[in-house]
Amino acid sequence: MAHRSALVPVAPKLSSRQEQLLEALRRAGRELSGQDLHARLRASATPMGLATVYRHLRQLQQWGRVRCRHLPSGEALFAPTECDEHHLTCVDCGQTHRLEHCPVHALELSGEELRGYLPLFHTLEFYGLCPDCQRRQRRTASEAVEAAGQSASLPSA
Numbered sequence: 001m002a003h004r005s006a007l008v009p010v011a012p013k014l015s016s017r018q019e020q021l022l023e024a025l026r027r028a029g030r031e032l033s034g035q036d037l038h039a040r041l042r043a044s045a046t047p048m049g050l051a052t053v054y055r056h057l058r059q060l061q062q063w064g065r066v067r068c069r070h071l072p073s074g075e076a077l078f079a080p081t082e083c084d085e086h087h088l089t090c091v092d093c094g095q096t097h098r099l100e101h102c103p104v105h106a107l108e109l110s111g112e113e114l115r116g117y118l119p120l121f122h123t124l125e126f127y128g129l130c131p132d133c134q135r136r137q138r139r140t141a142s143e144a145v146e147a148a149g150q151s152a153s154l155p156s157a
């Protein structure tokens, strides 16, 4: 039996289109949506349709070569599996920051927890309110209190 690294799933050889997609994702250096990827490939010598892009992305995900995460807006972002990145996202304005390091890099599941699964990648997202949105919400809240106070002090007719 051929030697096989413990972390590389048995995947069929990628087609040239799939290689092209993976290469475009690597070159981007950041996560891309299917639309972004489609737009980047449109400029290349061998463009492909949006449906084809999604079909290959799904296949690459199934083979453990591409990872995917969803934004609060529902948009799916893709990156090569080896890219171990995590984000802090504002639930109000959607502003997102990449964390400097992976907080769970050393975390491993026990053999029992893995139930025979081959681990490929993990996702971990932090959500909160950015400073701007906190300020705006505080302002809105204090304006509401002020408005309530004014209407309470109005002389009754």
Ligand SMILES: [Zn+2]
Pocket (backbone or CB within 6 Å): 090, 091, 092, 093, 094, 095, 129, 130, 131, 132, 133, 134
């Ligand atoms: Zn915000």
Ligand SMILES: [Zn+2]
Pocket (backbone or CB within 6 Å): 084, 085, 086, 102, 103, 104, 105, 122, 124
């Ligand atoms: Zn991580």
